[in-house]
Amino acid sequence: MKAARELIGLTQDGLAKAVGGSKRGIQENEARNRVPGGEVVAGMVRLGVNANWLLAGEGDMLLQGAKGVQASGN
Numbered sequence: 001m002k003a004a005r006e007l008i009g010l011t012q013d014g015l016a017k018a019v020g021g022s023k024r025g026i027q028e029n030e031a032r033n034r035v036p037g038g039e040v041v042a043g044m045v046r047l048g049v050n051a052n053w054l055l056a057g058e059g060d061m062l063l064q065g066a067k068g069v070q071a072s073g074n
Helices: 002-007 012-019 023-030 038-046 051-056
Strands: none
Touching (some): 002 023, 012 023, 012 038, 038 051
16 A cells, blocks of 8 residues: 555555545554555545555556646645
């Protein structure tokens, strides 16, 4: 999850805001202490991350056509 977050150009706080989660939740997901919930997975997909890659490590990290977010203030 960290690799995808960094590739799309977001900090943990920026990702939490983008997907409707908490920074602590993102930290727990990245540390592999818990599996991301449906809201976080859906948010990551909206940002262009392949859910199969995120949850199972299968396929490409980014969905076809995804370019990342290089948002300011992330």
